[in-house]
Amino acid sequence: MTDVIDAISGLDTAQSVALRGHxxxxVSSAQASYEALLPQSLDADPVPGFALPTRLLVAARSARLEHSPAALAHYSERLSAHPEQSALLAFVESGPDRGAGLLASRRERAILRHVELLVARPAATTASDLDALTAAGLTPAEIVVLSQIVAFVSFQVRIAHGLTVLKGTL
Amino acid sequence: MSESRFSTDERAWHAWITPVDPATGTEPQREAIEASIWPNSPYFRLLAWHPASLHARTLVDQAVFLGRPGLRRGERELAATVVSRVNGCVLCTSVHARLSITFTKREDEVRALLEHGIDAELDPRWRAITDAAAALTAIPNAFGPEHVAALQAVGLNAAEVLDIVQSGAFFAWANRLMLSLGEPLPPAADDAQAIADQQANDARAHTSED
Structure with a gap:
């Protein structure tokens, strides 16, 4: 599989070797993290209930809030491969509290609200924010998957941005 | 007496949702907990609800901070400390400030960072590392060619600059989990095993090379 950080940083193979080869x-563990949280299929994933389109929505919305157009395009493209979930693409743009987001389910809005909090103000999270997720029907495993995806995208977009800047110095 | 809530004091961490009990967890959950940095910590036991991502996250942590050669470990820990201080993660800041001091022996500057934040008085090399890590933390696009140039001016090569980026980026990830799934508290009797893991990790650092 293509290395996703190389892809969203716009690195060709020679540039990737020059910048990341040491x-x-x-490289391999970051890609393994991506494949653990956002695989092509959930067949091998033991955590039920958190469907792949929902995971991709969380990743795409996180990338948008992190101001990373390349990561946003990557996750939006993967999400568009699930046409039965076309409503989710609108939530990537709207978030939970305006436009299409106002029509989202209670569960989807709770997830989207948590994404906003975790990207922009993680230190403001309290126990009652997790209570809100539980009340919206999320299990502990789903709360961990949601949190891991947002936190992982925060990591991924920062490495990709750093590489994009470093690429300009080669 | 310090006015800052950030210090090198040991902190326990209490989860807001129930962690996995290794006694009743699945085999992949037990394996991911055992492979983590602090197997007795409720933090890693909570992340074991999704064992595949916990396991991969442990590998990233080790690859970013222990991989050789490259930037000295103490300066990777400095970047972790700066990011944790900016994000407001009291526990991550305390752990990585202790590791920064262990590896660099520059206790006064690390304590100044905890006390005053990123505006603390630092030498040019630590100033460049701190500015780069802080820029990447707020919004990633704030990190730019000027940060790379400042790091190169104090002697870092491109690979060492990427070590700063990767150490800082890993704490964008780690801080978000630790801040949003539970809270730090002064250690109590029940936290003895989890604190012993932190102390063992600190002790290993004392015998490692910078």
Missing amino acids: RPDV
């Missing part, structure tokens, strides 16, 4: 274990 830390092959970072």
